[in-house]
Amino acid sequence: MVGRVMFRAQGALRVFGPFKQSRLFHSSPLVYAAHKVAMSKFDTAPVPYEKLQKNLGIVRDRLKKPLNLAEKVLYSHLDSPATQEIERGKSYLNLRPDRVAMQDATAQMAMLQFISSGLPKVAVPSTIHCDHLIQAQISGDKDLSRAKEINKEVYSFLEMAGAKYGVGFWKPGSGIIHQIVLENYAFPGVLLIGTDSHTPNGGGLGGLCIGVGGADAVDVMADLPWELKCPKVIGVKLTGRLSGWTSSKDVILKVAGILTVKGGTGAIVEYFGPGVDSISCTGMGTICNMGAEIGATTSIFPYNKRMRDYLVATKRQGIAELADQYATELLTPDSGCQYDKVIEINLDELEPHVNGPFTPDLAHPISQLGKNAKANDWPLDIKVGLIGSCTNSSYEDMSRAASLAKQALDHGVKSKAIFTVTPGSEQIRATIERDGLAQTFRDFNGIVLANACGPCIGQWDR
Helix, strand or coil: CEEEEEEEECCEEEEEEEEECCCCCCCCHHHHHHCCCECCCCCCCECCHHHHHHHHHHHHHHHCCCCCHHHHHHHCCECCCCCCCCCCCCCEEEECCCEEEEEHHHHHHHHHHHHHHCCCCCCCCEEEECCCCCCECCCHHHHHHHHHHHCHHHHHHHHHHHHHHCCEEECCCCECHHHHHHHHCCCCCCEEEECCCCHHHHHHHCCEEEECCHHHHHHHHCCCCEEEECCEEEEEEEECCCCCCCCHHHHHHHHHHHHCCCCCECEEEEEECHHHHHCCHHHHHHHHHHHHHHCECEEECCCCHHHHHHHHHCCCHHHHHHHHHHHHHHCCCCCCCCCCEEEEEECCCCCCEEECCCCCCCEEEHHHHHHHHHHCCCCCCCCEEEECCCCCCCHHHHHHHHHHHHHHHHCCCCCCCEEEECCCEHHHHHHHHHCCHHHHHHHCCEEECCCCCHHHHCCECC
């Protein structure tokens, strides 16, 4: 079927297409032999596991050593796997990413540059996401309406350019780019580049998702190899299990305290160990997302049941079943693989953390926060709270915050400081409205803003 798909999303009409989509039902390996599984429900291009495994086999024959997951995903996307020089931290790799994602602030120049190339269509699946230009001011619906009027020319250009050159367009109100990518486009083993520093969020689904500039995105859309200095790989071994109020964010806050804001530079951070299975898929996304705060090229988790459950829940069971077949060879690290550096965190002993002020690597266990703040004469009054952004906007994040707000309300306590909420996507906004979480936030004196970046990037009229 060829056409457009339209539906309402927090006051905005979302339009996808034109595109061709066929429904494939998969029940056994024999079916996979007859049909290809599309990379997303909006694409016809198939998940390229067969090609990736072939490329990886060529590299294995050359290197003759066990490979970690980051190496597997990266090297399986080499433009010339038979001849590419490979030395971690030294050689420059020519790569073929699977897809491109752009946010509305950086997509403008990228699309102008692509148009100047004279090419009729983008070479790889690509999308534009309108999330950066919506200023938080009053409430979600009113702020969205205002942003659509102020940025009408920009949105119109991006939508028309996307339609002409085959780029998917997610209208303002549809959600934050990284949450949309996780819900729809990321998959285990993908190599995705995005014109935003927090693109690594997609590592929560076992892919290498890397933030780049607009010029790099244009190269890939124009079918040119993308160059990356071969990263080193830092291993983070997780033991124990998350429990109580300790969350995935505490893992990356702890890692930031260990590695500092410079510690991940020129490296991919790869998480492994028995503790991984106690973290949800969106939780793994949060950890990878905040790898940007330690300067990492990107971060990644190995494919596991938590990812499979998320793929099924987001109506991508075909991808989950295909990933199951390639899990050992392509989507998890080899036994005996080597890392350039390894740190270990026991999740049984990890307590909630707060990092800052001034720098994201200044880590404080919650039990030490008050003492440290007083000792350093830091402000003790909380002026503003935010649950949202691409780091804190999943349904899991919202439900945990709403649980605390409900406990406070049960004791007659409401927020005295400004408390803002930015859902990560229209799907999350609709779900927290349906389940009463949004009303709990409002009862707590919270303000539910648009599904956008908002206060997190300074798009906030205080």
